[in-house]
Amino acid sequence: MTDADINQSHSLAGGPASQRKIADILAAAREEFYTNGFSSATIEAIAARAQVSKVTIYSRFKDKDNLFGQVVSTECAHMRKNFVVENLEDKSLRDILQQAALGMMDFLMREEMIRFERILAAEVTRDPGIGELFLDNGPRRLLQDLTNLLELSIEKGEIQSDDVKASAEMFAGLVMGRMDLFLRYGHKMNLSAAEKQKRAKRAVDGWMLIHQQRSQP
Amino acid sequence: MTDADINQSHSLAGGPASQRKIADILAAAREEFYTNGFSSATIEAIAARAQVSKVTIYSRFKDKDNLFGQVVSTECAHMRKNFVVENLEDKSLRDILQQAALGMMDFLMREEMIRFERILAAEVTRDPGIGELFLDNGPRRLLQDLTNLLELSIEKGEIQSDDVKASAEMFAGLVMGRMDLFLRYGHKMNLSAAEKQKRAKRAVDGWMLIHQQRSQP
DNA sequence: TTTTATTTGTACGATAGCGTTCATTTTGTT
DNA sequence: AACAAAATGAACGCTATCGTACAAATAAAA
Numbered sequence: 001m002t003d004a005d006i007n008q009s010h011s012l013a014g015g016p017a018s019q020r021k022i023a024d025i026l027a028a029a030r031e032e033f034y035t036n037g038f039s040s041a042t043i044e045a046i047a048a049r050a051q052v053s054k055v056t057i058y059s060r061f062k063d064k065d066n067l068f069g070q071v072v073s074t075e076c077a078h079m080r081k082n083f084v085v086e087n088l089e090d091k092s093l094r095d096i097l098q099q100a101a102l103g104m105m106d107f108l109m110r111e112e113m114i115r116f117e118r119i120l121a122a123e124v125t126r127d128p129g130i131g132e133l134f135l136d137n138g139p140r141r142l143l144q145d146l147t148n149l150l151e152l153s154i155e156k157g158e159i160q161s162d163d164v165k166a167s168a169e170m171f172a173g174l175v176m177g178r179m180d181l182f183l184r185y186g187h188k189m190n191l192s193a194a195e196k197q198k199r200a201k202r203a204v205d206g207w208m209l210i211h212q213q214r215s216q217p
Numbered sequence: 218m219t220d221a222d223i224n225q226s227h228s229l230a231g232g233p234a235s236q237r238k239i240a241d242i243l244a245a246a247r248e249e250f251y252t253n254g255f256s257s258a259t260i261e262a263i264a265a266r267a268q269v270s271k272v273t274i275y276s277r278f279k280d281k282d283n284l285f286g287q288v289v290s291t292e293c294a295h296m297r298k299n300f301v302v303e304n305l306e307d308k309s310l311r312d313i314l315q316q317a318a319l320g321m322m323d324f325l326m327r328e329e330m331i332r333f334e335r336i337l338a339a340e341v342t343r344d345p346g347i348g349e350l351f352l353d354n355g356p357r358r359l360l361q362d363l364t365n366l367l368e369l370s371i372e373k374g375e376i377q378s379d380d381v382k383a384s385a386e387m388f389a390g391l392v393m394g395r396m397d398l399f400l401r402y403g404h405k406m407n408l409s410a411a412e413k414q415k416r417a418k419r420a421v422d423g424w425m426l427i428h429q430q431r432s433q434p
Numbered sequence: 435t436t437t438t439a440t441t442t443g444t445a446c447g448a449t450a451g452c453g454t455t456c457a458t459t460t461t462g463t464t
Numbered sequence: 465a466a467c468a469a470a471a472t473g474a475a476c477g478c479t480a481t482c483g484t485a486c487a488a489a490t491a492a493a494a
Contacts, residue, residue, distance in 0.1 A: 122339035131403035173390035186348035206427040
């Protein structure tokens with residue numbers, strides 16, 4: 001759902017279009033929270049960025065916590081829609097995994113995602129529910145999709161695994177290595193498309209090798 | 218360096234032992250920062266926890282930023298000393314790697330480390346230098362140690378790799394998978410020693426398999 | 435045009451934290 | 465005992481932010 005999609009609804013009764021403002025506020029809030037973290041971000045700065053009065057924010061959102069929660073929810077919904085491990089029937093497992101690896105990298109290495117993860121972890125102590133929300137919409141979903149994919153391949157006899165969940169996690173681990181950690185702490189990577197391909201291939205080759213063995217102790 | 222080590226020095230001239238207070242302040246600050254994050258932690262709460270007056274803190278540390286920096290530095294120094302990949306001459310590479318994997322898990326899964334990483338990433342935007350400091354003392358050092366170890370094994374002909382750094386990162390990725398991420402967002406794992414062993418073995422087996430092949434494309 | 439919901443700007447109260455000042459007290463040294 | 469460094473507590477100025485109140489303005493609907 002793009003910002004534009006939200007703006008289409010017209011207010012039911014007088015006054016300026018309110019749906020649009022909500023979207024503006026959420027966008028502004030996201031930017032402020034991403035840049036300053038929860039407690040340093042201020043409602044007034046958000047209002048200014050959204051070109052909206054502070055009162056309007058309080059008329060739409062209960063308080064700062066609520067606003068932050070909404071931002072995270074929105075982001076999670078966005079995340080859920082944009083990362084899908086596809087099972088392309090006609091492709092080989094190798095090709096599917098290669099594609100998944102590239103998708104994973106592109107998705108997790110976006111500047112947006114890095115900034116999101118930076119601030120979100122810090123709020124887990126204050127509000128553990130927010131950590132669960134993120135896990136359910138991001139990492140767990142990703143791993144589950146991957147697991148499903150792998151189970152199909154196992155049924156087909158293409159690969160072996162005695163612990164599919166562990167195998168899925170291994171795949172993610174092989175692909176990302178410590179990259180997400182480095183990025184989170186400000187290390188610049190700027191992988192070219194070719195380098196990403198190379199990394200994906202290395203991970204897929206390694207993973208396939210492990211899972212084409214006869215036994216997994 | 219333990220807290221006790223710091224307290225051994227006696228003040229050069231009159232007044233209560235000041236070195237001990239510095240250690241107390243740092244310990245208290247660490248706890249407060251870990252629990253509340255940088256901006257929500259307050260100097261007064263730190264003072265109270267350290268059983269020290271606020272003025273004492275300001276007489277020893279320039280300001281809040283400085284105090285936070287000192288806490289991070291202390292933590293980094295601690296980190297540097299406590300995680301070492303040892304190259305035990307008489308052991309097999311498999312055993313060394315198994316040991317390294319267990320060490321890595323124990324080290325990175327400590328509650329302390331999880332809390333540290335939660336709040337640190339959030340401050341990277343505000344102060345990128347702090348991210349670099351952490352990377353240099355933690356992840357980069359770990360990977361470098363691992364890389365050195367692997368290079369020795371390559372010379373001995375025990376394994377093959379055309380990109381040792383990538384191989385070291387793969388190892389870390391295989392061992393940790395997405396565990397550190399899950400922990401950071403509040404997912405409880407509580408791996409038993411046996412489960413850790415199992416995970417370590419799986420990672421080492423997989424990694425060895427990949428690196429005992431003839432060629433690495 | 436009138437009505438009605440919504441938005442706005444400004445002002446406000448309340449709270450809270452940073453960093454400082456200063457007179458006083460504590461504590462180790464000489 | 466006298467001294468000097470260090471620590472204390474309480475108060476202060478300052479700034480910032482949250483969340484609210486209210487009267488005026490705006491824009492869509494009737």
